[in-house]
Amino acid sequence: MDFLKNIKDNFQKQGVLTQIIIINVAVFLTVNIVGNVSHLNLLQYLALPIGAQVFLFKFWTLFTYMFTHAGLGHIFWNMVLFYFMSQVFFTIMGQKKLLYLYVMSGVSGGALMLILGLIFPEQFQYASLIGASAAVMGVGAVMAVYSPNYKVYLFGMFELSYKFFFLGVFVLNTIIDLSENTGGKISHIGGTLFGLIYGYYLKQGIDLFNISLKAKQKHNLKVVSRSGSYSESSASKKTSEEHTMDELLDKISKSGYDSLTKNEKDELFRLSQKK
Template sequence: MRNSILSDLKYKVFKSGNPLYLFIAINVGVFLFLNFLLLFEFLFSYQGVVSGPVREQIIMPADPILFILKPWTLFTYMFTQQEFFHLLFNMLWLFWLGQIFLDFLNSRQFIFTYICGGLAGGLIFLLLYNFIPVFSNEAQFSFLLGASASVSAIVVGTATLLPDYTIRMLFFGNVKLKYLALVFIVLDLIGIAGANPGGSLSHLGGALFGFLYVRGLQRGSDWSRAFAKKRRKKPIMRVVPKEETPPNKPAHRVPDQEYIDTILDKISQYGYDKLTKEEKEALFKASKQDQN
């Protein structure tokens, strides 16, 4: 049974092609790594000797000098949680809303939203902590860690795409995503004056990115296309005898690959039902060509 569970997890994380499981696995892996280091140090009385320097290399400093020396932390911080409930709530929201996101958009768009939402949250944290007087005095002592900015981008992005989509929540019953996102934003606005203002600022930065990205999608602009893999067309040379088209059977022009790619992108964004009759026929002809 244990082998079955491990095999299932291995498949979901590494072979399923679903980035949701991969990102959850990375977050959980970093959490376990940091906490096993703490356990080792506790058992052998080496508190902070190893875990301290490791942690400093992956959490993001607000101090601009420290950040310049460790620019990679703008990326690594969004996969780093050290407290169990911090990890738990982030991964639950990522799992719940990430599944809905991937039901309507594709894996590339999910990865783009998570990563760029985290980058936006980190940059907002860095800028505001150095340009707003109330925070600037604390910049040299402040650090950012956690997936919350990335998760906020997924939550708000999904709510922007599907505002009236309803989920069932314990104690609250059926809740529309637009109200859920509104609660997230209000709590983070209030949190700016609380004990963790840097975290709240980063959440708002991620949420803003998620909103703007999906609004762009709805207007027909997909920023993630810049990272799409371009399919290289391999030239095929072959000699075939020239055949005349029978008079009672008209020749059918097979659509080119660029047109088919455009149709596939449209399906990933809006679903098959949104295709025109001509686009459905072109897709059918292309599938028949592949079978031949």
């Protein structure tokens, strides 16, 4: 019990990015170890079946498939890409939204495949879906919209804007040779669409992670207090930190992340960890 408790405590101490990677690796090892030792195929319980009738009896697979990989190369490259894109994401946005974005992008990719399975049952009736690709593409798509001019360095040498980096990744992983792994590549489109939509609304000041948030108020409202004096409406009043965060994000939106000074980048990172 103490051993399991220590594992649980150590897991909870990790950041969201590390936790997601740990879950993917743990599922991968479990699938392969159990498969080799007992010859039990766990993929049939974790993979998302595209056929609608089968899915009704395995509805949980809409969530489990995005944490499931069968091949070493598959999980390795997905996790490398996820790590890189997530670093860009929570450098600017903080990490608390990362799990939500990962899951919703994965769900969107899986849902698109289920819809196509209903429309074209003969083509997809025996197909199933595994892998984090759709979720990873969704994470990357957000920053391609929200901060497209953020500079990334390939292999530490080649500088290019994030939007071009993401476009290249999308084309290489999705568009080229669509005839191979068709279902997986179509799910990339679903995950990417969710990321693009999330990033678009985020840029407008609307966070789909927190539906209660509204677009930024353009005017301060005034209300009469009980003492008869005017005070700023609590609905539009911001703390100093929130105001600073808004200004930094507006600057990024207009001029890109590199337009921030070193002190502004440090302040953004500090504030983003509280989000």
